[in-house]
Amino acid sequence: HKTxxxxxxxPIIQKIRQRLITERSELIKILQxxxxxxxHAEELNFSNEIDLASSLESREMAFxxxxxxxNELKLIDAALFRIESGTYGMCVDCPMGNPSQFxxxxxxxxxxxxxLCVECQEYLEKS
Numbered sequence: 001h002k003t004x005x006x007x008x009x010x011p012i013i014q015k016i017r018q019r020l021i022t023e024r025s026e027l028i029k030i031l032q033x034x035x036x037x038x039x040h041a042e043e044l045n046f047s048n049e050i051d052l053a054s055s056l057e058s059r060e061m062a063f064x065x066x067x068x069x070x071n072e073l074k075l076i077d078a079a080l081f082r083i084e085s086g087t088y089g090m091c092v093d094c095p096m097g098n099p100s101q102f103x104x105x106x107x108x109x110x111x112x113x114x115x116l117c118v119e120c121q122e123y124l125e126k127s
Contacts, residue, residue, distance in 0.1 A: 075113045
C-alpha cells in the first residue's frame, strides 16, 4: 500500500491499519492457495462417483469460502482506503455536521471494517 499521508494517525488507528494489512495479506494467501487447489483438482481422475461427488462438494465449499474471503478483502481494502484518505471513522450515512457522524475508536477497534456509527447501524437493523 501507499505510504500514509504526512498527517499523524492516532495510535489506535495505526494499530487498526496494521491489523488490516496483516489480515489482507493472510486473505490473499488463502485465496491463492484456494486457486492452486482448484487447478490441481481439475487434474485428478476420479475412480468412482462417490469420489467425484465428494470432490464437487469440497470444491463448492471452497468456492463459498473464497467468495466470502474476496468480499472481506474488498471491505479491508475500502477501510484501508478510508484510513489513507482521512475519512476512516466517519459514518458514511450521517449527514455532514451531525455530532454522531464520527464512529468511536472503541467501536473501530472491535469492528474495524464498520462504516456506520451506532445510531445509523441501529436504524439500518430496525428497517
